[in-house]
Amino acid sequence: MATLDSKIPQGPVESKWSKHKADIKVVSPANKRKLDIIVIGTGLGGASAAASLGELGYNVKIFCISDSPRRAHSIAAQGGINAAKNYQNDNDSVYRLFYDTIKGGDYRAREANVYRLAEVSNNIIDQCVAQGVPFARDYGGLLDNRSFGGAQVSRTFYARGQTGQQLLLGAYAALNRQIAAGSVKSFPRHEILDIVLVDGKARGVIARDLVTGEIKRFGAHAVVMATGGYGNVFFLSTNAMNSNGSAAWRAFKKGAMFANPCFTQIHPTCIPVHGTQQSKLTLMSESLRNDGRIWVPKNKKDVELLRANLIKPSEIAEEDRDYYLERRYPAFGNLVPRDVASRAAKERCDAGFGVNETGLAVFLDFKTAIERLGADVIRARYGNLFQMYEKITDVNPYEEPMMIYPAVHYTMGGTWVDYNLMTTIPGLYAIGEANFSDHGANRLGASALMQGLADGYFVLPYTIGDYLSHEIQSPKVKTDTPEFDEAEKAIKDKIERLFAIKGKQSVDDIHKKLGHIMWEYVGMARTKESLEKAISEIKAVREEFWKDVRVTGTNNEFNQELEKALRVADFLELGELMAKDALNRNESCGGHFREEYQTPEGEALRDDENYSYVAVWEYEGEGKEPQLHKEPLKFEAIKVAQRNYKD
Amino acid sequence: MNLTLKIWRQKDAKSKGGFETFKVEDVSPDTSFLEMLDILNNDLIHEGKEPIVFDHDCREGICGMCSLHINGFAHGPDTEITTCQLHMRKFKDGDTITIEPWRSSAFPVIKDLAVDRSAFDKILQAGGFVSVNTGGVPDANSIPIPKKDADESMDAAACIGCGACVATCKNGSAMLFVAARVSSLAKLPQGKVEGARRAKAMVAKMDELGFGSCTNTQACESQCPKLISISHIARLNREFLKAKFRD
Numbered sequence: 001m002a003t004l005d006s007k008i009p010q011g012p013v014e015s016k017w018s019k020h021k022a023d024i025k026v027v028s029p030a031n032k033r034k035l036d037i038i039v040i041g042t043g044l045g046g047a048s049a050a051a052s053l054g055e056l057g058y059n060v061k062i063f064c065i066s067d068s069p070r071r072a073h074s075i076a077a078q079g080g081i082n083a084a085k086n087y088q089n090d091n092d093s094v095y096r097l098f099y100d101t102i103k104g105g106d107y108r109a110r111e112a113n114v115y116r117l118a119e120v121s122n123n124i125i126d127q128c129v130a131q132g133v134p135f136a137r138d139y140g141g142l143l144d145n146r147s148f149g150g151a152q153v154s155r156t157f158y159a160r161g162q163t164g165q166q167l168l169l170g171a172y173a174a175l176n177r178q179i180a181a182g183s184v185k186s187f188p189r190h191e192i193l194d195i196v197l198v199d200g201k202a203r204g205v206i207a208r209d210l211v212t213g214e215i216k217r218f219g220a221h222a223v224v225m226a227t228g229g230y231g232n233v234f235f236l237s238t239n240a241m242n243s244n245g246s247a248a249w250r251a252f253k254k255g256a257m258f259a260n261p262c263f264t265q266i267h268p269t270c271i272p273v274h275g276t277q278q279s280k281l282t283l284m285s286e287s288l289r290n291d292g293r294i295w296v297p298k299n300k301k302d303v304e305l306l307r308a309n310l311i312k313p314s315e316i317a318e319e320d321r322d323y324y325l326e327r328r329y330p331a332f333g334n335l336v337p338r339d340v341a342s343r344a345a346k347e348r349c350d351a352g353f354g355v356n357e358t359g360l361a362v363f364l365d366f367k368t369a370i371e372r373l374g375a376d377v378i379r380a381r382y383g384n385l386f387q388m389y390e391k392i393t394d395v396n397p398y399e400e401p402m403m404i405y406p407a408v409h410y411t412m413g414g415t416w417v418d419y420n421l422m423t424t425i426p427g428l429y430a431i432g433e434a435n436f437s438d439h440g441a442n443r444l445g446a447s448a449l450m451q452g453l454a455d456g457y458f459v460l461p462y463t464i465g466d467y468l469s470h471e472i473q474s475p476k477v478k479t480d481t482p483e484f485d486e487a488e489k490a491i492k493d494k495i496e497r498l499f500a501i502k503g504k505q506s507v508d509d510i511h512k513k514l515g516h517i518m519w520e521y522v523g524m525a526r527t528k529e530s531l532e533k534a535i536s537e538i539k540a541v542r543e544e545f546w547k548d549v550r551v552t553g554t555n556n557e558f559n560q561e562l563e564k565a566l567r568v569a570d571f572l573e574l575g576e577l578m579a580k581d582a583l584n585r586n587e588s589c590g591g592h593f594r595e596e597y598q599t600p601e602g603e604a605l606r607d608d609e610n611y612s613y614v615a616v617w618e619y620e621g622e623g624k625e626p627q628l629h630k631e632p633l634k635f636e637a638i639k640v641a642q643r644n645y646k647d
Numbered sequence: 648m649n650l651t652l653k654i655w656r657q658k659d660a661k662s663k664g665g666f667e668t669f670k671v672e673d674v675s676p677d678t679s680f681l682e683m684l685d686i687l688n689n690d691l692i693h694e695g696k697e698p699i700v701f702d703h704d705c706r707e708g709i710c711g712m713c714s715l716h717i718n719g720f721a722h723g724p725d726t727e728i729t730t731c732q733l734h735m736r737k738f739k740d741g742d743t744i745t746i747e748p749w750r751s752s753a754f755p756v757i758k759d760l761a762v763d764r765s766a767f768d769k770i771l772q773a774g775g776f777v778s779v780n781t782g783g784v785p786d787a788n789s790i791p792i793p794k795k796d797a798d799e800s801m802d803a804a805a806c807i808g809c810g811a812c813v814a815t816c817k818n819g820s821a822m823l824f825v826a827a828r829v830s831s832l833a834k835l836p837q838g839k840v841e842g843a844r845r846a847k848a849m850v851a852k853m854d855e856l857g858f859g860s861c862t863n864t865q866a867c868e869s870q871c872p873k874l875i876s877i878s879h880i881a882r883l884n885r886e887f888l889k890a891k892f893r894d
Binding site: 051052073076085087126128130139140211278282392457458508509552553 | 658659674675677678679681682685686688689691692693695696697698700702703704705706707708709710711712725727728732734736757758761763764765767768771772773775776777778779780781782784785786787788790791792793794797798800801804805807808831832834835837838
């Protein structure tokens with residue numbers, strides 16, 4: 001059995017990282033040239049890591065499923081990136097960013113990792129500006145900031161509503177520079193189907209060339225997973241269509257333990273579902289809550305008129321509107337964290353005040369802001385988001401409020417890593433959304449970009465050296481070995497098995513069934529009963545999949561159905577682990593809301609005595625129950641308290 | 648809505664392609680164009696036929712992956728959108744819709760409607776970056792940048808690399824794509840240092856990869872989902888000429 005050692009350095013939280021950097025080993029330039037690293041994924045984490053490792057002199061191979069590294073889903077992040085620069089003189093600091101992140105995560109994140117994240121946040125902004133990222137500036141030519149949920153300071157840097165795009169283009173440019181220099185080799189349209197272990201260490205991967213179907217082997221001295229989250233378990237989410245959890249799940253089955261799988265973020269401001277044929281959900285940036293006010297009608301009569309399309313929302317008088325976030329949370333108002341805002345929207349809709357034909361939507365209204373600032377200022381701030389909204393819904397948000405509803409957006413859970421970002425498989429690392437460590441049970445807005453780049457630019461390039469310093473005697477990893485033979489054969493057998501089923505249902509048919517179970521029973525509100533039901537229903541759907549799925553075409557071609565089938569096969573197992581984890585956690589915290597555990601006011605009720613730990617699951621073999629390990633969470637720099645966004 | 652679709656099918660890069668006709672029925676006008684294709688594909692799978700291959704990912708207009716030529720327009724008959732943002736309300740019940748891949752010799756078809764745009768990556772690898780390593784950079788606020796310059800840089804940086812400009816240009820030129828990157832960096836002090844080298848290297852790579860030359864028809868701008876202005880091409884030309892004069 002693998003052991004859990006988080007390797008958190010000794011000493012006060014503010015000096016742990018400096019001390020650790022001084023203690024860990026480095027690899028000389030001459031030896032770096034002899035070492036190979038594989039990076040899976042080209043989002044903010046993967047691209048920044050591969051570029052930085054290439055600059056240091058390692059031989060890097062980077063893989064992505066898209067046709068270009070620039071298309072990774074980090075590109076879709078809209079609102080911004082946090083950093084503790086305190087440029088606004090509003091008393092921000094590394095400590096405050098650290099504190100807000102721990103509190104926002106409902107005291108379920110690892111203190112040492114989060115402090116380091118806050119500590120390096122300022123370097124990220126410097127780095128991005130040096131790369132030519134066109135952040136928003138004020139008239140004096142200095143960088144501008146905006147506010148985000150869960151914070152009372154303005155620490156979010158942004159590039160219109162396309163911050164993720166601009167940061168990714170910066171990292172992608174740095175990556176391109178290394179590709180041109182020959183230190184990084186890029187493999188677009190390749191999907192990683194397994195991690196290969198030799199003598200217990202990660203020594204390579206099996207990849208499928210998505211264009212030709214060829215199954216290929218790649219060896220390396222270390223492997224980095226930067227594969228993002230697994231929100232697509234839910235079928236409908238704000239994730240890109242091709243985002244998946246397969247690399248992480250393959251690694252899990254090879255011994256990389258998985259932490260807090262049930263911690264899923266439901267983002268409060270997404271465009272509501274319009275029908276059964278919908279393929280994905282679109283996020284409206286949290287930054288809109290800086291100026292938008294969220295409300296539903298106070299009176300059921302107005303709700304009915306709205307649903308019947310007999311009145312327009314703008315016709316409802318001010319006194320007949322319930323700005324429920326401002327009412328319930330006066331101190332933070334519309335800028336409460338995402339989990340709080342999502343649950344509050346659900347509460348109003350469940351109580352019968354939801355708008356839209358489905359009754360599953362609330363308003364996000366810019367009327368007050370447009371009156372105060374003028375439409376031009378609002379256009380300058382959010383123009384592209386307003387345009388996106390209008391194209392999708394055919395409603396002009398300058399005139400009528402947007403309709404929004406929560407949707408699956410991000411997964412805080414992920415592959416367990418120690419302080420060095422190494423998984424329980426030696427030589428296998430997980431960075432960015434793919435790991436679990438920084439956001440606890442709820443991620444604050446504008447912190448995902450921060451974490452991806454922190455891990456890739458400033459953490460992994462240091463910590464991986466400590467491991468690789470012990471590998472300088474290891475020769476190039478050969479791929480014509482029994483370990484690679486076995487891994488390749490397993491993949492080929494699985495692919496053959498999928499084609500041989502020749503059933504009646506498409507992969508999407510079954511993915512939708514899984515998504516329905518996940519959303520209904522493992523979604524925004526969970527109960528013991530709903531989770532038990534989910535576990536048994538997921539099992540049934542999984543059996544259905546292996547008996548009745550139809551995968552068209554062959555392996556030796558560009559075959560998107562096969563790609564989907566391989567991913568959904570993994571989601572059907574991962575979904576069950578999420579439900580099991582949620583069932584184990586008999587408390588409510590952050591995005592994990594168990595209806596049995598709430599305060600009289602309907603807020604999440606944590607149980608610190610029994611659940612102040614990271615739930616870490618270990619694979620025990622096909623058909624066997626995974627084993628639960630616990631990493632206790634110790635808070636030394638922060639006093640644990642119930643989250644309060646009221647005053 | 649009921650529709651007739653004439654869709655380009657091509658087995659692989661080497662095979663000869665051709666149009667195939669399909670019917671889809673009962674499509675909601677609120678459905679997106681790609682969701683309409685999902686419906687068709689699901690029907691095809693149920694019939695045991697091969698679904699149509701097309702590139703797509705984020706489905707919110709930012710990744711630049713989707714790339715369909717619809718009724719003669721890159722990204723279809725609407726402005727300021729990518730294919731994934733096109734909705735069926737832009738069509739009429741009973742319409743016949745023609746769907747093709749991007750057509751350009753620099754973007755060979757991989758299968759059906761998916762093309763290979765790796766040439767764009769190669770152009771950016773030739774110089775679309777600022778040569779700074781991770782770490783050791785000055786404080787972000789140490790160099791003030793006029794808001795106007797930062798805004799203009801951002802206008803150009805909004806390019807999503809979808810290739811609609813190339814697909815629309817009768818010469819198959821990548822000038823708007825190259826100009827967007829060169830211009831975005833040229834407006835910032837950080838990018839100015841290598842401006843001359845960048846412009847020359849990227850233009851040379853574009854020519855080498857078989858893209859056509861720019862004859863100022865402005866077609867690229869009209870189909871750009873992010874409204875990248877051809878004024879950036881003028882800036883690229885300036886940068887390029889300045890660099891040449893210096894040689």
